Amino acid sequence: MSALAARRVIILGALPRRRAWRAALGREPGRVISISPALSDALVDAGVAHRSSERYFAAADWSAIHDRVAVQLRRMAAGSEAIARSPWLDDWSHLLGDELRDTLYWMRVAEQVLRRERPHQVCVQRLASAHPASPALAALRAAFAQFGHPCRPWPPAR
Amino acid sequence: MKIFFVGYEQANVCYILPVLRALQRHPRLQPVFAPGTDFKEHRGLHTAAAPRGIAARHLDAALDTAELAAAERRGVALCRTARGWAADAADAAAPLTRVLAGRLQHLLGRRAMPGLFRTYARIERAAAALARREQPRLVVLSEDSDFLRGRLLARIFAAHGARVVCLTPWYYSTFDSYPLIGERRAHAYLVGTGAHARRLIAAGVPRRCVEVVGHPVFDALAADASPAPGHFLYALQGLPWDRTIAVDLLAAVAAQPGARLTIKPHPQLPLPAWLARLARRDHVRIAPARTAGIALLGDVRCVVAQTSRLLFEASLLGRDVIVPHYAATPLLVALPRRDAAAVVAASAAQLRQRVRESLAGRGRGLSRAAIAPHHPHATQRAVQALERLSADAR
Numbered sequence: 001m002s003a004l005a006a007r008r009v010i011i012l013g014a015l016p017r018r019r020a021w022r023a024a025l026g027r028e029p030g031r032v033i034s035i036s037p038a039l040s041d042a043l044v045d046a047g048v049a050h051r052s053s054e055r056y057f058a059a060a061d062w063s064a065i066h067d068r069v070a071v072q073l074r075r076m077a078a079g080s081e082a083i084a085r086s087p088w089l090d091d092w093s094h095l096l097g098d099e100l101r102d103t104l105y106w107m108r109v110a111e112q113v114l115r116r117e118r119p120h121q122v123c124v125q126r127l128a129s130a131h132p133a134s135p136a137l138a139a140l141r142a143a144f145a146q147f148g149h150p151c152r153p154w155p156p157a158r
Numbered sequence: 159m160k161i162f163f164v165g166y167e168q169a170n171v172c173y174i175l176p177v178l179r180a181l182q183r184h185p186r187l188q189p190v191f192a193p194g195t196d197f198k199e200h201r202g203l204h205t206a207a208a209p210r211g212i213a214a215r216h217l218d219a220a221l222d223t224a225e226l227a228a229a230e231r232r233g234v235a236l237c238r239t240a241r242g243w244a245a246d247a248a249d250a251a252a253p254l255t256r257v258l259a260g261r262l263q264h265l266l267g268r269r270a271m272p273g274l275f276r277t278y279a280r281i282e283r284a285a286a287a288l289a290r291r292e293q294p295r296l297v298v299l300s301e302d303s304d305f306l307r308g309r310l311l312a313r314i315f316a317a318h319g320a321r322v323v324c325l326t327p328w329y330y331s332t333f334d335s336y337p338l339i340g341e342r343r344a345h346a347y348l349v350g351t352g353a354h355a356r357r358l359i360a361a362g363v364p365r366r367c368v369e370v371v372g373h374p375v376f377d378a379l380a381a382d383a384s385p386a387p388g389h390f391l392y393a394l395q396g397l398p399w400d401r402t403i404a405v406d407l408l409a410a411v412a413a414q415p416g417a418r419l420t421i422k423p424h425p426q427l428p429l430p431a432w433l434a435r436l437a438r439r440d441h442v443r444i445a446p447a448r449t450a451g452i453a454l455l456g457d458v459r460c461v462v463a464q465t466s467r468l469l470f471e472a473s474l475l476g477r478d479v480i481v482p483h484y485a486a487t488p489l490l491v492a493l494p495r496r497d498a499a500a501v502v503a504a505s506a507a508q509l510r511q512r513v514r515e516s517l518a519g520r521g522r523g524l525s526r527a528a529i530a531p532h533h534p535h536a537t538q539r540a541v542q543a544l545e546r547l548s549a550d551a552r
Contacts, residue, residue, distance in 0.1 A: 037504035038402075038484045053486045077243070100261055105487050107257060132398040136486065146253040 007120035013133030165194035233276030312343030372536030478521030
């Protein structure tokens with residue numbers, strides 16, 4: 001595997017068509033990451049070496065997510081006396097926690113992919129918006145952008 | 159002595175109904191029900207109906223015209239302040255702050271938000287008025303974490319000197335997604351499972367304040383006659399992966415001689431367009447949309463669902479269950495660890511394997527001791543706990 005390929009990360013949400021796969025990956029795909037156990041099984045069947053996104057998230061990370069939300073909201077609210085004094089921020093923790101759960105999960109995955117893989121290039125698969133993996137891929141794209149590492153669509157446009 | 163059950167939304171009334179009925183016959187305790195309001199994006203705000211025959215207090219009736227107008231003004235001001243604050247915070251440099259602020263901005267920008275803030279302000283004021291007028295000594299809530307119900311009400315009633323008890327519906331015991339962040343407001347917690355008790359204790363609630371009573375709503379369930387072999391039931395929930403799972407499950411069932419599948423639509427959601435195509439296949443039938451899940455369990459051998467309560471009811475009736483979980487994010491429902499290893503299917507291949515196991519008599523449900531401790535005596539334990547707490551509250 002060349003140095004450039006090794007530093008390319010391709011994140012997949014669904015099994016690509018074989019022809020697209022060969023054309024777009026070539027012989028040196030880089031690091032392929034699957035975002036669902038079902039896809040991982042399909043990739044194994046297709047003989048594609050990959051890692052599961054679960055490898056980039058530890059159980060301890062999950063338990064800390066809501067705490068991070070609470071601490072960060074309090075810190076943010078410190079700048080606004082009207083908000084810091086209002087009980088709504090605390091009372092609305094339920095809604096905020098629910099809303100942000102997946103966002104923060106994928107943010108943590110993106111952060112760990114960048115830290116461990118040190119990719120030169122991150123590619124995220126394009127899927128129809130109706131595909132069930134589409135929200136997760138969108139969250140990952142947004143997270144990489146937040147970390148200053150915009151993604152390229154995969155497969156690349158001709 | 160009156161015990162006030164406050165803020166239970168419509169979907170949660172069924173979980174406390176056996177306790178309310180038992181208290182109706184109690185020589186010393188009298189239940190009073192003050193309905194809660196909930197918000198769902200697809201249908202807006204909705205206030206629960208009081209169960210027939212139970213004394214009721216309606217929060218809205220606690221306010222006069224001037225107080226309602228004051229609550230309206232406070233709601234509008236809160237919404238304006240919050241929107242401005244989130245917009246300011248969105249300029250922050252740290253990624254986490256930017257993400258949180260961005261999501262908050264999106265959340266606060268929704269069309270329903272001004273109405274939600276106004277409702278919040280109205281409930282806040284009405285609960286305080288009720289607390290002043292009735293001076294309840296024991297108030298029972300569904301939880302103390304929900305912005306429109308438990309959290310808000312626990313703060314108000316505790317500030318007015320009431321003892322606040324959470325008698326948590328099944329939902330809050332089962333979904334790990336309910337956050338326990340922030341200060342706990344209740345004085346005691348009557349919960350459905352040991353796992354929920356451990357979460358609360360880990361979040362800082364003193365052990366002596368938590369009691370596992372079980373789930374009163376499950377008391378009426380008892381294992382019944384043997385189900386027909388080969389009948390699988392899939393409960394649609396409007397969740398991501400529903401369609402993929404339905405297609406995989408149908409393929410798995412169709413591959414087994416004599417097996418058949420019933421798909422149960424979600425009672426409150428429109429029928430998905432893709433369902434009609436599946437329904438044309440052999441081996442599959444779509445249940446009438448409004449049929450209660452429990453009514454379909456008669457001859458079902460195995461229930462398949464992502465997070466449905468039907469998984470728990472089926473387990474108590476002695477049926478097998480399968481929990482497909484195709485997403486990479488952690489499972490939403492808190493399944494007993496040993497059960498999870500045997501019932502979760504993370505892919506089509508695992509789903510096929512679980513179907514074969516069930517047909518071969520090697521399937522299983524969730525462990526009764528873990529999902530419904532003290533079954534079928536949860537109602538009795540909840541009433542006994544409320545008797546003790548009411549004695550303390552005098």
